[in-house]
Amino acid sequence: MHDVLMIGGGAVGLSIAYELAGRGRRVHVVERGELGGESSWAGAGIVPPARENKADAPLVQLAGLSARLHVELAERLRRDTGIDTGYRVSGALYLSSDAATHAKMDGELAPFRAQQIACEQLTSARLAEIEPALRGALDDGRLTTGFHVPGEAQLRNPRHVRALVEACKQRGVTFTINATVEEFVTRDGRLVEVRTPRGAFAAEQYCLTTGAWSGRVGEQLGLKLRVKPIRGQIALVNPPEPVIRGIVYVGRKYFVARDDGRVLVGSTEEDVGFDKSTTASVVRDLLDFAVRLAPALENARVEQTWAGLRPHSADDRPYLGQAPNLKNLFVAAGHYRWGLALSPGTAVVMTQLMHGETPSVDLRPFAVGR
Ligand SMILES: Cc1cc2nc3c(=O)[nH]c(=O)nc-3n(C[C@H](O)[C@H](O)[C@H](O)COP(=O)(O)OP(=O)(O)OC[C@H]3O[C@@H](n4cnc5c(N)ncnc54)[C@H](O)[C@@H]3O)c2cc1C
Structure with a gap:
């Protein structure tokens, strides 16, 4: 008998397990595949800047709490496990190739401005100083305007989940x-056991952290979690010399440069069910995008391509709370594009909730029964 059983061992489940165990709870994690082997491995690891401010909407507060905790967590994980998660503030450029993308981007950056997070519109010449590899595209007008967000951070997903484990x-x-x-066994409004081909497990409390699978799993528990998988494909390229320096968004696509010069080129948002294939047309499109804007990537080795399934919730808000039908069941799922970024804050508020404390962020907008 454990105190808490986590169902699903991605970044969200592992972060909650870590936080609960820090409060002395005996936690067991049951994972369908490898720990952190799904979306949490596949993501780009971008952590946008956010400030903590009680006046902000709860989702922004969760982002603010998480952004602060990432800094402390990376340091603690390095000290305690010897693993460098690659967390670093690399800054980001938000570039556009046409007026419509620019207007959309301008709107998407409004939350930064509202929080007085540095987000400056720069001239092409200044942008090219920050990312010289894009100078040609900036000079000839393929990339027009752009913003610089110096506080944007990133981490290396596989290292982060390994350190968490x-x-x-x-x-x-x-x-x-x-x-x-x-299988789930319930009695008198409580979950009493879960069954797997490797045995049955029982605990005082259960927490469902099954990412993109949460809609399906929820159904078995009588929960209506409107979560579905949205596939994202990524190509990892390794140029002979470093080319890109930080994070660069161009519309929905992006480059994420790692410390060692490797560059992630992402991504897509595809509604194709639980299919994690990479496809020729998307990989070609990502590589075209990369080489067209940064010709110095032309000779980069394509080291790997992969796809992950983001847990998309129908109203773009994660489910964070107690199940309305089972007293000892909690849910933390559906973080879509920002599950890595939001995971440390999620762990703190879920731990508070599971201890019967008032969570430091108002969880009503994330209610499981909504
Ligand atoms: C291409 C791409 C780019 C991304 N970029 C970013 C980014 O830059 N920044 C960011 O913050 N986020 C990013 N994300 C999103 C982020 O990766 C996810 O939001 C996050 O990983 C979700 O974590 P999770 O633990 O909920 O889900 P997962 O990591 O998918 O974990 C859920 C786990 O539950 C397990 N599971 C499912 N069903 C069962 C069951 N019945 N029994 C036991 N175990 C089960 C699964 O095997 C899985 O390991 C990206 C995602 C993708 C795909």
């Missing part, structure tokens, strides 16, 4: 992997 172990968290939770 190690840190969880140090706090006594135990794991069962390659075990899909297939």
